[in-house]
Amino acid sequence: MVNYKIADESLAEKGKEALYIAENKMPVTAKVIRKRFEKEKPLKNITIAGCLHVTKETGILARTLKAGGAEVYLCGSNPLSTQDDVTAALIQEGINVFAWHGNTDEEFYWCIKQCLKAKPNILIDDGGDMIVTAHQEYPDLISSGTIIACQEETTTGVKRFRAMDKKGVLKVPLFPVNDARCKNQFDNELGTGQGIVSAIYGMHVLFAGKNVVIGGYGHCSSGMALRARGLGAIVTVTEVDPIKALQAVFAGFRVQKIEDTLPNAEIILTATGCKHVIPPTIEMFDKLKNGVILGNLGHFDIEIPTKELYEYAKEIKPIRQNVEELIFPNGKKVYLLAKGRLANLVLSEGHPSEVMDMSFALQSLMSEYIVKNKDSLKPGMLEVPTDIDDKVGFLKLKSMGIEIDKLSEEQYNYIHGFLEGT
């Protein structure tokens, strides 16, 4: 029996089409790994709960985990990123889904709890909300050993779990899949990077010649700065980390304090993982240029001070899908994308299938690794083994028909030795 609560079962045919497109662009997850999983069933008798953006790409991951023998439960990791057509298709395939676009905060946590009630053995989280809920409200799942280990998909979630670990309150073995090279150097830089087009989807805006401010210069935001420049924008970066700020300077970007960028910025896009990139004060809001577009591509809706902007606005007008015009008391207008939530997921379809292939290949192989090593995993932050990361890299190259060189024995000994010098 499939358990679910979704928006509209009649959307299944459209969802199947979306999954078909993703399937073909995700050969590592959908073909190579799935084929082996079908034969070997490494996830037999295992229940996996994913709190992820329920997109066509996540659907491909769910299919592969199921092919490996797992019972799969999905709930959304953001109230606005669920693709309702995909959920309708997935329940027909026996995947349990509790997710619909536009759920309230209360419904969001209700969906997470439906997944936890299924007593999952592995949690795959995106942002940390499901694993934190398990700690707070379902401690028995942890103390009884039902949860073997957890995997985290995104930088914000990893940051939360590192803080929990430091305080000694992280009670599960946690693999920060986000930190694997095949994840953060591709999904974060290219996926979030290309996500700046959400501003184009939102307002049909021309980037060329615009003053664009990118909040942050980490893996995600540096990708965004590069893409904005590629579109001809005049890009300014804001940072708090001196090294990242220098990297931005030497990559040819202007670096300024956020406050100093506000009067000229025509588009401001953030992906820092931190709150209040634009300080939440009326003084700052009044510095914003009339007509500025504000968008966030980080996990939570606190980078652009959404709540405070709504409070300050005397009028909030939805003007296009997922775009609101906020009119300030002095008549100034600013345009807010996706209510300050992940514009790259809400306004477009999320990160493209080609990069999600690598992230979800890692999630698939890590699920298998957890089952194989279940007796030796200790609570706390662990690491994705390098050989699994390399394996995904090799499989991705192979799927693209690209071969690379292999070290000879002599070369291997050279780079691992110290005796040969001048």
Ligand code: RBV
């Ligand atoms: N993300 N998933 C998708 N198409 O399913 N797109 C982006 C998708 C993930 C990505 O891995 C990132 O780390 C996270 O969403 C941010 O919440």
